[in-house]
Amino acid sequence: RKEVEQDPGPFNVPEGATVAFNCTYSNSASQSFFWYRQDCRKEPKLLMSVYSSGNEDGRFTAQLNRASQYISLLIRDSKLSDSATYLCVVGSLNFNKFYFGSGTKLNVKP
Amino acid sequence: DAGVTQSPTHLIKTRGQQVTLRCSPKSGHDTVSWYQQALGQGPQFIFQYYEEEERQRGNFPDRFSGHQFPNYSSELNVNALLLGDSALYLCASSLGSIPGQAASGEQYFGPGTRLTVT
Numbered sequence: 160r161k162e163v164e165q166d167p168g169p170f171n172v173p174e175g176a177t178v179a180f181n182c183t184y185s186n187s188a189s190q191s192f193f194w195y196r197q198d199c200r201k202e203p204k205l206l207m208s209v210y211s212s213g214n215e216d217g218r219f220t221a222q223l224n225r226a227s228q229y230i231s232l233l234i235r236d237s238k239l240s241d242s243a244t245y246l247c248v249v250g251s252l253n254f255n256k257f258y259f260g261s262g263t264k265l266n267v268k269p
Numbered sequence: 270d271a272g273v274t275q276s277p278t279h280l281i282k283t284r285g286q287q288v289t290l291r292c293s294p295k296s297g298h299d300t301v302s303w304y305q306q307a308l309g310q311g312p313q314f315i316f317q318y319y320e321e322e323e324r325q326r327g328n329f330p331d332r333f334s335g336h337q338f339p340n341y342s343s344e345l346n347v348n349a350l351l352l353g354d355s356a357l358y359l360c361a362s363s364l365g366s367i368p369g370q371a372a373s374g375e376q377y378f379g380p381g382t383r384l385t386v387t
Contacts, residue, residue, distance in 0.1 A: 163311075191374040202359060202378035203312065246311050250374050255325035257302065257376070259311035 160185055163249050165260035173268050176237045180263045182247030183229045191250035192223055194232050196243040197262065203246055206232075237267045271296050273362050273379035281385045282350050290345040290382045294362030300324075301343040302376065303335060304359040312359055318343050319365040350386045357381045 165182045172178050184192075192209035207214065209221040209230050220233040230247055244262040251257070274293045282288050294301050300319045304312035314327035318337035337343045341362075347354055361376035 193375070202380050205375055205377065208375060251325070255317055256327065257314055257374075259304075259313070261309070261311045 161260075162186060162258035163247055163260040165245075165247050165263050167261060167263060169264040169266050171266045171268060172237055174237055174239060176267075177233065177235045178237055178265065179234075180232045180245055180247075180265075181229055182231070182260050182263075183227075184247075184249045184258070185228070186249070186251075186258075187225075187228060188252065189249045190252045192221075192230050193248040193250070194219075194221055194230075195246040195248055195259075197246055198243050203259075206245070234265075237265075239267050239269065241265060242267045273360060273377050275358075275360050275379035275382050277382060278380065279383045279385075281387060283387055284350055284352060286350050286386075287346065287348045288350060288384060290347075290358050290360075290384075291342065292345070292360030292362075292379055293342045294360075295377050298362035298364055298377070299341050300363045300365035301337060301341065302361045302363070303343070303345045304361065305329070305354075306357040306359055306381070308356075315345070347384075352386050355384060355386045357383050 163184050194206040195203040196206045197203045209223045213222045218235045222231045244264050246262045247260040249258045276291045302317040303315040306312040315329050316326040317324045321337045332348045334346045359381045360379045363376045
């Protein structure tokens with residue numbers, strides 16, 4: 160079983176739509192959680208850390224459910240520039256080791 | 270503020286050869302992690318260096334080795350290259366420790382080195 164699993168998509172949504180991605184992880188001892196975005200043939204860029212209480216950054220909201228071992232990302236009012244692959248990342252204790260999901264592709268259409 | 274840099278950007282090698290990839294971390298960062306990303310996959314953790322020591326290692330064979338220098342820059346070495354080693358190699362830097370605070374674990378990636386093995 161993979162450490163981190165994501166629906167690969169693609170999610171094709173119109174501009175202005177709300178879209179949600181989920182990600183599950185297998186190790187209950189995981190300590191840190193992140194969402195990164197990766198544009199085609201570019202490096203991953205940190206989108207946001209995910210905290211136990213949930214957190215929001217503008218149009219983006221991240222939630223963590225430790226009991227069910229999943230992480231979610233909600234994007235409101237989608238923009239064309241949100242088109243990218245979204246990577247879910249789970250880190251071990253002391254941030255020594257990180258596991259990336261395979262990514263979920265989002266296409267926002269005009 | 271200089272971000273993470275990697276060199277070279279592209280490399281073509283023949284099966285059986287050896288390769289060295291280089292990474293300079295973001296200014297102020299002391300921890301470097303290396304990842305391999307195959308096409309259509311997420312990055313796979315190779316290892317992490319902190320204080321010039323390999324602190325953690327992923328599921329990669331001993332053909333993959335690394336080094337961290339006193340200035341925190343790092344090298345990734347791959348021996349006896351296989352066709353399956355063709356991938357994008359990413360370096361990520363982070364802060365291993367912040368006096369008085371817990372480290373955040375947030376990583377910043379370089380643009381990567383695209384290695385092709387023929």
